[in-house]
Amino acid sequence: xxxxxIDIGGTKTMLGIINSDGIILSKIQFPTDTTDFNLxxxxxxxxxxxxxxxxxxxxxxxxxxxxxxxxxxxxxxxLLVRSxxxxxxxxxxSEIIQKITGIQNVIIDNDVNACAIGEMYFGYKKTYRxxxxxxxxxxxxxxxxxxxxxxxxxxxCSGEIGHMKVEYEKPLPCPCGELGCLExxxxxxxxxxxxxxxxxxxxxFANIFNRKGLTVDAAGCAVLAKENNRIAKSIYNKAACYxxxxxxxxxxxxxxxxxxMGGGVSxxxxxxxxxxxxxxxxxxxxxxxxVEVVHTKMGYNAAFLGAASLVLDNFNQ
Amino acid sequence: xxxxxIDIGGTKTMLGIINSDGIILSKIQFPTDTTDFNLxxxxxxxxxxxxxxxxxxxxxxxxxxxxxxxxxxxxxxxLLVRSxxxxxxxxxxSEIIQKITGIQNVIIDNDVNACAIGEMYFGYKKTYRxxxxxxxxxxxxxxxxxxxxxxxxxxxCSGEIGHMKVEYEKPLPCPCGELGCLExxxxxxxxxxxxxxxxxxxxxFANIFNRKGLTVDAAGCAVLAKENNRIAKSIYNKAACYxxxxxxxxxxxxxxxxxxMGGGVSxxxxxxxxxxxxxxxxxxxxxxxxVEVVHTKMGYNAAFLGAASLVLDNFNQ
Numbered sequence: 089x090x091x092x093x094i095d096i097g098g099t100k101t102m103l104g105i106i107n108s109d110g111i112i113l114s115k116i117q118f119p120t121d122t123t124d125f126n127l128x129x130x131x132x133x134x135x136x137x138x139x140x141x142x143x144x145x146x147x148x149x150x151x152x153x154x155x156x157x158x159x160x161x162x163x164x165x166x167l168l169v170r171s172x173x174x175x176x177x178x179x180x181x182s183e184i185i186q187k188i189t190g191i192q193n194v195i196i197d198n199d200v201n202a203c204a205i206g207e208m209y210f211g212y213k214k215t216y217r218x219x220x221x222x223x224x225x226x227x228x229x230x231x232x233x234x235x236x237x238x239x240x241x242x243x244x245c246s247g248e249i250g251h252m253k254v255e256y257e258k259p260l261p262c263p264c265g266e267l268g269c270l271e272x273x274x275x276x277x278x279x280x281x282x283x284x285x286x287x288x289x290x291x292x293f294a295n296i297f298n299r300k301g302l303t304v305d306a307a308g309c310a311v312l313a314k315e316n317n318r319i320a321k322s323i324y325n326k327a328a329c330y331x332x333x334x335x336x337x338x339x340x341x342x343x344x345x346x347x348x349m350g351g352g353v354s355x356x357x358x359x360x361x362x363x364x365x366x367x368x369x370x371x372x373x374x375x376x377x378x379v380e381v382v383h384t385k386m387g388y389n390a391a392f393l394g395a396a397s398l399v400l401d402n403f404n405q
Numbered sequence: 406x407x408x409x410x411i412d413i414g415g416t417k418t419m420l421g422i423i424n425s426d427g428i429i430l431s432k433i434q435f436p437t438d439t440t441d442f443n444l445x446x447x448x449x450x451x452x453x454x455x456x457x458x459x460x461x462x463x464x465x466x467x468x469x470x471x472x473x474x475x476x477x478x479x480x481x482x483x484l485l486v487r488s489x490x491x492x493x494x495x496x497x498x499s500e501i502i503q504k505i506t507g508i509q510n511v512i513i514d515n516d517v518n519a520c521a522i523g524e525m526y527f528g529y530k531k532t533y534r535x536x537x538x539x540x541x542x543x544x545x546x547x548x549x550x551x552x553x554x555x556x557x558x559x560x561x562c563s564g565e566i567g568h569m570k571v572e573y574e575k576p577l578p579c580p581c582g583e584l585g586c587l588e589x590x591x592x593x594x595x596x597x598x599x600x601x602x603x604x605x606x607x608x609x610f611a612n613i614f615n616r617k618g619l620t621v622d623a624a625g626c627a628v629l630a631k632e633n634n635r636i637a638k639s640i641y642n643k644a645a646c647y648x649x650x651x652x653x654x655x656x657x658x659x660x661x662x663x664x665x666m667g668g669g670v671s672x673x674x675x676x677x678x679x680x681x682x683x684x685x686x687x688x689x690x691x692x693x694x695x696v697e698v699v700h701t702k703m704g705y706n707a708a709f710l711g712a713a714s715l716v717l718d719n720f721n722q
Contacts, residue, residue, distance in 0.1 A: 160692060170692075218559040232658065234558070239551045241660025242535040243693070246551075248657040251690040253650065257574045264690055333570065337654045340565040341549065343558025373568040373581055375477060375487075376560070 090145060092153035092191065093396035094132050096120060097199065098174055098226065102389070103132055105139050105150070106396040110210030112389065114139040122174040126184065133188040152193030154398035155181060156202035156391045163244060166196060195398040199223070199391045200247060203350055203384065204231035204238055205401050206394030211385035216345045220338045221384075222249060224331065225351035227263070228271045232342050239342075250275070254333040274330035276353045279306040282323045293319050310356040321359070328360035332367025339372045339379050350384040350391075357383050407462060409470035409508065410713035411449050412516065413437060415491055415543065419706070420449055422456050422467070423713040427527030429706065431456040439491040443501065450505040469510030471715035472498060473519035473708045480561060483513060512715040516540070517564060519711030520667055520701065521548035521555055526714040528702035533662045537655040538701075539566060541648065542668035544580070545588045549659055556659075567592070571650040591647035593670045596623040599640045610636050627673040638676070645677035649684020656689045656696050667701040667708075674700050 089108040095101065097120060104115035116135050121128055140147055159171030166182035182194040197205070204221035208214075217236040223229045230249030232239040239246050250271035251264055259268025260278070272278060283304060287294040296317070302308035312320035335347050349357055357364075364381055372379070386393045406425040412418065414437060421432035433452050438445055457464055476488030483499035499511040514522070521538035525531075534553040540546045547566030549556040556563050567588035568581055576585025577595070589595060600621060604611040613634070619625035629637035652664050666674055674681075681698055689696070703710045 230658075234551070234556045234563075239556070239659060241551070241693075242662040243660060245690070245692045246658065246660040248660070248690045248693060252654050252657050253688050255573075256650075266687055266690075333573075337569050338658060340569050341547075341563065341655060341658050342556060343560060343563040343565070345559040370583055371570050373562070373565045373583075375562045376558075376565060 090140070090150045091396040091399045092136050092140075092150050092189075093392055094136065094153065094155045094185075095199065095202075095392040095395045096128070096132070096155065096157055097391065098122075098158045098171075101128070101132060102392040103136050103139070104392070105136075105143060105145075106393065108400060110393055110396070112393075114143055115392070120174070122176070125174075125176050125179050129181065129184050130188060133185060137189065147190060150191055152195060152399035152402070153185060153189065153191050154202070154395040155185065155194065155196045156199040156395040156398070157181065157196060158199050160245060161196055161198045161201075163197065163240075166194075168196070193399065193402075195402045197398050198231075198244075199394070200229035200231045201238055201240075202394030202398055203386070203390045204233050204348075204394075206386055206390060206397040207348055207384060208233070208236070209397040209400050210393045211390075212346075212348065216348075218342065218344045220249070220335065220342060220344045220347045222335065222338075222347060222349050223351035223390075224275060224349060224353040226276050228275045228331075228334070229351075230338065232338075234342055249334050249338055252334050252337050254330045270330060270334035274327045274334060276306040276351075278330070279309055279323060279327050279353065280304070282326060283309045286319050286323065290319070306353050306356070310359060313356070313359045324356065324359045325363045327353075328363035329367050331360065332364040333371055335364065335381065336368050336371030339368065339376055343376050344379060346379060347381040348384050349381060350386070354383055357381070407457070407467045408713040408716045409453050409457075409467050409506075410709055411453065411470065411472045411502075412519075412708040412712045413445070413449070413472065413474055414516065414708065415439075415475045415488075418445070418449060419709040420453050420456070421709070422453075422460060423710065425717060427710055427713070429710075431460055432709070437491070439493070442491075442493050442496050446498065446501050447505060450502060454506065464507060467508055469512060469716035469719070470502060470506065470508050471519070471712040472502065472511065472513045473516040473712040473715070474498065474513060475516050477562060478513055478515045478518075480514065480557075483511075485513070510716065510719075512719045514715050515548075515561075516708045516711070517546035517548045518555055518557075519715055520703070520707045521550050521665075521711075522718050523703055523707060523711030523714040524665055524701060525550070525553070526717050527710045528707075529663075529665065533665075535659065535661045537566070537652065537659060537661045537664045539652065539655075539664060539666050540668035540707075541592060541666060541670040543593050545592045545648075545651070547655065549655075551659055566651050566655055569651050569654050571647045587647060587651035591644045591651060593623040593668075595647075596626055596640060596644050596670065597621065599643060600626045603636050603640065607636070623670050623673070627676060630673070630676045641673065641676045642680045644670075645680035646684050648677065649681040650688055652681065652698065653685050653688030656685065656693055660693050661696060663696060664698040665701050666698060667703070671700055674698070
């Protein structure tokens with residue numbers, strides 16, 4: 089069974105062909121050009137066709153195309169409603185792809201929902217039936233799986249863990265317009281912000297980045313934290329404490345077996361793990377513990393595999 | 406259809422007979438004696454039998470007995486696992502009731518879960534399919550209904566909204582052993598605590614309670630708040646702000662259509678409503694708003710009607 093997968097992210101787009109066992113038969117990646125959404129989709133569909141033909145198949149052999157999108161998706165109206173970072177709004181994604189590819193079975197969803205569904209098909213599979221899937225990257229997003237089913241909410245917007253308040257006394261501004269959100273305190277952007285503050289305070293610390301040729305962002309900070317740099321570690325500890333608070337809310341509410349983390353910053357989960365677990369221990373009702381926080385089994389391909397899983401999941405509805 | 410309902414609360418027990426339309430045919434209430442759980446159940450079953458006979462029916466005409474319990478319930482093993490306030494632990498409630506009454510169909514559940522299920526059958530019925538049911542009383546409890554189904558969680562402990570942290574800077578101790586929980590800051594107990602602090606500070610304020618013969622608790626404070634007493638209002642505003650924070654977490658996470666509130670303190674929802682809504686407005690992602698906070702349609706009988714609804718809900722599983 090051939091499944092087309094398109095994962096449109098805020099910065100990169102990944103697309104290709106996956107079979108029903110989650111084996112990636114073909115994969116292409118390119119930077120997301122946010123200037124013209126229609127053009128982006130046209131290019132993505134052409135690349136997808138190329139993948140199919142290069143594998144020696146025909147388009148009609150593909151059972152469907154799954155698309156994960158970086159924003160709010162209206163599944164019924166098959167629309168990308170809003171994508172904050174790229175400025176996209178009200179795009180009939182399914183219809184456009186159907187027209188270009190001739191494939192009628194096009195399933196779209198929000199990227200974190202796709203990841204959470206993907207975990208059931210290609211990640212931890214049947215290991216867990218109740219989990220919180222959290223992506224920690226530029227922002228922080230979440231999705232809830234309860235009793236093996238994704239919880240969508242009244243308007244398809246559940247899992248807004250990134251906008252739960254984790255700081256009331258000294259709240260930082262969030263792109264959503266509010267203050268003190270987890271996204272403002274525990275995301276990759278927040279880590280970069282803490283890092284810039286520390287660099288401004290200490291020229292010694294700033295020089296390490298120059299000397300080692302590290303980028304001034306979460307990834308660069310992670311390199312130093314892993315080398316036990318005190319300041320870099322304190323930055324990750326701060327973010328981890330806020331992540332623990334946010335995850336704590338989610339655990340108290342849905343009583344999951346596990347929290348599964350994906351996204352760029354989750355590759356540094358090992359640096360943050362102890363502080364996250366310590367914070368969970370004091371913010372979650374004892375009856376709900378222990379709950380582990382683990383890295384997604386889909387790694388870097390989470391949203392890409394997630395996109396493909398949408399097609400399989402739709403067959404099972 | 407006759408349904409037996411037993412609602413065992415931490416302070417009062419309510420039992421009686423309800424028909425499938427939610428009409429209360431018979432109701433008895435007495436204080437809960439927490440010293441001997443078996444004796445309490447025996448007494449409750451005898452009273453239930455009396456209700457049936459007084460109505461001119463026989464026990465065998467009852468289709469089942471629903472029991473709501475003030476603590477953690479293991480539905481599969483049919484146990485009351487733990488009840489913090491009364492100290493009960495590991496009681497095979499269903500089995501005991503089956504033996505005493507001869508009725509085999511005995512369904513037990515946690516009281517807040519029972520309320521949330523009851524709302525579907527006897528309260529707002531089909532008006533809402535996605536809601537957060539919150540009880541604000543001595544403590545604060547919660548239950549989640551998503552897409553018309555109660556979310557139970559991995560170990561049946563979901564909805565622990567009372568133990569979400571709402572205060573990190575000046576956290577108050579919670580009976581759970583942790584600090585800063587919603588239960589410690591936004592419950593009836595918390596309101597009583599704030600009230601005692603204010604009474605200790607101002608003899609003028611203390612005298613009002615003596616003069617008016619008001620009890621020094623949430624109910625007494627509500628009387629004064631409704632009369633626009635500045636201190637009493639500030640106490641309710643404080644609790645309402647914390648309740649808004651807690652509800653905000655729940656709304657961000659499950660994207661409900663509505664929050665339904667029950668429990669003793671919810672009868673003062675109108676005093677707290679504005680502050681709760683203002684807090685929700687700044688703590689919830691805009692995409693999920695508006696969400697109303699309403700009082701349960703089952704009023705004082707919520708857990709009692711909820712107990713009966715367990716029997717109906719079990720038929721529909």
